[in-house]
Every structure is written in C-alpha cells, then in structure tokens.
Amino acid sequence: MYFQRSLRSLCFIVIISSVAVFVVGEIKCNVCQDNNVKCVNETHFSLCMDSVAPDQVMQCPDDQVCTSLLKFCMPRGSVAPSCTSDADVTCPSCDGSSVFVCTSRTTFQMCNGDKLTSQVTKCKDNTFCSIGQNQFCVDRCEALNSKTGFQCDRESPLEV
Template sequence: MQYPQLQRLLCAFVIISCVAVLVLGGPECNQCQLNNNVRCLNETHFSFCARNVSPDLVLQCPDDQICTKLAKICFPKGSTDASCTPDAEVSCPSCSGSTPFVCTSRTTFQMCDGDKLTGQVIKCKDNTFCAMKDHKYCVDRCEITKSVNGFECDREAPLDA
C-alpha cells in the first residue's frame, strides 16, 4: 500500500520541479521563445525563429536595452531580467604568442606583444564584430552567426575600458 503513495509523491515532485524550472527559468540562450518567437543569442542580440526569416539575421537591441522573453523583445536594462544572461566569467582569448591580435569584447580587439596585450584598444566599425579566427578582424552580423561558437569574446567592452 505504501508503494502507490510513494509513486504519487515522486510524480508530484517531478511535476513541481519541472514547473519551477519553467517559471524560474534561467539563461535561455539560443533557444526559441514562445512569447516573442525569437532566440536571444546573448544579453543584447537576437535572431528570429520564424521559418521565413533567415537564421543568419542577427539584430541588436537599442543601446541600454536587453533581450527578453516578453512579447516586446527589448526592454531597458534593469526593468526586467534578460532572457539570456552572460556567464559570471566570460572566457575570451588571451595572447599566446602565436597570434598578433585577440578579441577583447564583441566589438574590440587588441594587439599582442608576446603573451601580453598592448595598451591600445581597437574598435570595429559600427555593426561589425571581432572575428580573429576568421582572420578578418571585424565581420558583419551575418558572418558572426556562421561561427560555431558565435562571439569569440562575448563582453560588452574590454575589461580595462
């Protein structure tokens, strides 16, 4: 008689856990969201999930706004939680002595002097992103999504900026 009661308790626990995960969420990076039919690629960039829109089309929220899972895609930073939050520590390439430049944010790069960064930060022109792996320095939005890992350094700005 205790076995069916244990089964019910286990089922209830599983259901409550699933609901908690759905409600509380967490980072939903690169996953289609039901409320707005987009996928947030990071805190500020998104692409559409619709079949008739190219998945290579990456859009950026306006300045000081974040990508959300709400019906209105972009909201002012601080007014709600971002759908896709960056990891506490973003992994960016470091100077290894084998490459002359490394990305220091999504839109900046710096020259390497052996295994150390030089002081000058070089900014990509508007609407382009750092892409040292492609040996092109900066590429447009469509090219950045073709990369397997997306941004080489997914920071808003270099650490020293």
C-alpha cells in the same frame, strides 16, 4: 460574485505564469525564443523572422533587458534577462601564440607576448571580431555560422 472569482483566478494565473518565468531560468544566448526574438546578450537582440535580415542587432532601451516575454525588452530588475552572456563570457587571452585577440564582439587588440597592448581597434560598422583565416572582422552571419560563434561575446573590452 462570479465576476470577482473569475478575476481572482485570472490574476492568480498571471502571477503563477510570471513566477514560472523566473523558475524556468535562463535561455541560452543566440537562440530563437517563442517570442521570435534571439537575445544576443543582456541588452541586445535580433528578430527571428523570415522577413527580417538575421544580421540586424537591435538594442533595448536604456535600463531594459532582453527577455523571452511577449514584451521582449523589460525594465532591468523587473524580470531576469533571457541571456546573461557577460557573466560567463570567455574571451581569448594573449598566451604568447596569438598576435591579435578579440576583446569584445566588435573590437580586437594586439598581444605583446601574454599581455594586451593598450590600443583597441574597432571593427567597421555591422561587422564582428573573428580572428582567423586572414580576417579580423566578419559580418554577423559569418560569425554566427562559424564553429565558435562570437569569439568574445562581451559588450566592450575590459580596461587594460
């Protein structure tokens, strides 16, 4: 009888804890969480540990999202992702004053006035789009340490 009550209490605590994760809401992107993971976007993360290089971005398995839970990649739909950057991503647009703009974390495109051209240019592996100071792509640390962070934190460019 005592064992059953203890088991019920434990189950109740687990359920309440799970609900609390949903109620607390989103954690900002690119912030180290209590589980030593920094969600870069909904599906990508880097580890917040001194023994791991901070510029290594890893991807959750297919159909899984990055969370603040101990098991930081969980099936899509089972829990809310810690970071939903694609919902509020603002990427630079062609406004007539820029020759190039970042169209995702790793791509940029040329502007023709206020319109994007169709040619998408991809940064070299392990570099990220950061247009400015005569550079188009920089390493992750430089992108994160800049005042703006990622200029466009979108997974891939939108179709033109």
